Amino acid sequence: MMEGSTQAHATVEQLGRSGDGMVRHNGQVWYIPGTLPGEQLHLRFHNGQVELLERESSSAERVTPPCSLADRCGGCALQHMDSTTLLDWKKDQVERTLTKSGFTDLPEPSLYQTPPHSRQRLDVALQRVPGGMVLGLHQRGGDPVDMTECPLIRPELLALLPALRQCLSSLGALTSCGNLAINLLESGPDLTLETSAPLSGSDREKLAAFAREHHIPRITWRPAPGKMMETAAQSGPVFHHFGGVKVSPPPASFLQATQEGEQAIRNAVLAGLPPLNRKDRIIELYAGCGTLTFPLAQHGFVLAYEGEKAAIEALRTATHGSRAEGFERDLNRQPLLPPELNQARVVVLDPPYAGCGKQLASLLRSKVQDMVYVSCNPAALEKELPAMKEAGFAVLAWTVIDQFLWSTDVETVLVLSRDLKRIRKAEKKRKG
Numbered sequence: 001m002m003e004g005s006t007q008a009h010a011t012v013e014q015l016g017r018s019g020d021g022m023v024r025h026n027g028q029v030w031y032i033p034g035t036l037p038g039e040q041l042h043l044r045f046h047n048g049q050v051e052l053l054e055r056e057s058s059s060a061e062r063v064t065p066p067c068s069l070a071d072r073c074g075g076c077a078l079q080h081m082d083s084t085t086l087l088d089w090k091k092d093q094v095e096r097t098l099t100k101s102g103f104t105d106l107p108e109p110s111l112y113q114t115p116p117h118s119r120q121r122l123d124v125a126l127q128r129v130p131g132g133m134v135l136g137l138h139q140r141g142g143d144p145v146d147m148t149e150c151p152l153i154r155p156e157l158l159a160l161l162p163a164l165r166q167c168l169s170s171l172g173a174l175t176s177c178g179n180l181a182i183n184l185l186e187s188g189p190d191l192t193l194e195t196s197a198p199l200s201g202s203d204r205e206k207l208a209a210f211a212r213e214h215h216i217p218r219i220t221w222r223p224a225p226g227k228m229m230e231t232a233a234q235s236g237p238v239f240h241h242f243g244g245v246k247v248s249p250p251p252a253s254f255l256q257a258t259q260e261g262e263q264a265i266r267n268a269v270l271a272g273l274p275p276l277n278r279k280d281r282i283i284e285l286y287a288g289c290g291t292l293t294f295p296l297a298q299h300g301f302v303l304a305y306e307g308e309k310a311a312i313e314a315l316r317t318a319t320h321g322s323r324a325e326g327f328e329r330d331l332n333r334q335p336l337l338p339p340e341l342n343q344a345r346v347v348v349l350d351p352p353y354a355g356c357g358k359q360l361a362s363l364l365r366s367k368v369q370d371m372v373y374v375s376c377n378p379a380a381l382e383k384e385l386p387a388m389k390e391a392g393f394a395v396l397a398w399t400v401i402d403q404f405l406w407s408t409d410v411e412t413v414l415v416l417s418r419d420l421k422r423i424r425k426a427e428k429k430r431k432g
């Protein structure tokens with residue numbers, strides 16, 4: 001045995017937020033990737049690190065990962081867990097967050113899990129290696145793993161990867177590493193490429209030929225995240241429908257990860273609206289380019305706010321003839337104020353991963369009685385829910401959507417109200 005190293009046996013108590021099994025040793029907490037609650041482990045502790053020597057028992061919830069890259073690729077932390085148990089684990093996380101924030105006596109949640117082969121949005125790292133190009137997700141804290149298979153993504157995306165890899169490895173602009181975002185839109189895959197050096201004329205010709213051959217309507221290039229984008233190749237129009245309305249999403253725009261998840265979110269949001277007249281105003285915050293706006297516009301008049309210029313421009317262009325109006329606004333710098341919010345019969349919000357920041361306080365100070373909150377991050381919810389409880393809101397319904405299968409991410413739709421009549425009605429319905 002090496003100096004300073006000790007060995008011990010421990011049982012995994014629970015999964016941590018990153019999906020790793022948690023054990024205790026000498027009063028300290030350790031996380032072991034690839035292990036599940038109840039499993040007994042033989043561990044070695046050395047230099048402040050833990051090493052799994054042997055998994056001595058297997059949980060009944062353990063399954064064989066469907067992907068041979070599962071132990072390396074950073075995309076899926078929990079492929080070794082039965083997916084029904086995984087959905088339950090995600091539900092428990094949200095439930096714990098709600099109860100911790102004071103929302104007890106909760107209604108039964110609705111649960112939804114997206115199937116394999118459904119991911120329509122992909123963000124992959126590119127790395128030049130001797131003889132070719134690696135295209136894939138990073139291993140945890142390491143290099144990208146070549147995506148030679150993936151049971152998560154849509155089959156048409158997987159089928160495109162070999163030709164894409166070949167095309168990208170022929171580009172002079174990819175001297176070392178880069179990034180590629182793909183949104184699979186109705187018009188076809190929409191590609192946004194970042195490269196380590198500028199695109200040459202010959203690179204552009206190669207991308208244009210690739211776009212024509214593989215029916216890729218648009219390939220956009222930018223030198224780095226946040227930098228100006230330019231179209232590198234365009235072989236046709238770019239479009240997608242949201243709630244029956246045709247939108248032309250900008251490059252690298254936000255798109256829900258799967259169509260099935262998008263539909264589950266939309267259904268939960270629409271089911272959570274209070275009774276509305278068509279004249280009633282719905283204020284939608286963080287609207288993107290209209291995923292929820294146009295379905296909502298069939299129930300009331302939507303005032304949609306979004307901070308990203310290109311996204312709100314796409315939304316505004318598509319609003320002609322619909323019952324929605326779009327506004328560009330950075331809701332952190334310039335949150336909607338109570339007098340603006342008070343005109344809404346209901347507020348629907350779908351903030352980014354970090355949550356809704358400064359916007360929340362003014363929302364809670366307003367007279368708004370009903371909200372539908374879409375969250376992709378229980379940790380952000382944990383920060384924000386206590387203030388909602390304090391401001392008198394009750395949870396009328398909650399839906400947990402496992403849109404990111406085999407990962408630890410979880411999407412939640414919360415229907416919140418402080419309208420006592422509506423709360424009582426919902427309670428009566430639930431209990432009686």
Ligand SMILES: C[S@@+](CC[C@H](N)C(=O)[O-])C[C@H]1O[C@@H](n2cnc3c(N)ncnc32)[C@H](O)[C@@H]1O
Nearest residue numbers: 286287288291306307308330331332350351352
């Ligand atoms: C989770 S996405 C939801 C988008 C849309 N609801 C959908 O389902 O496609 C969050 C959106 O918030 C926008 N956003 C992020 N920070 C913002 C801010 N400070 N002000 C306004 N919008 C912001 C992003 O551009 C993104 O479109």
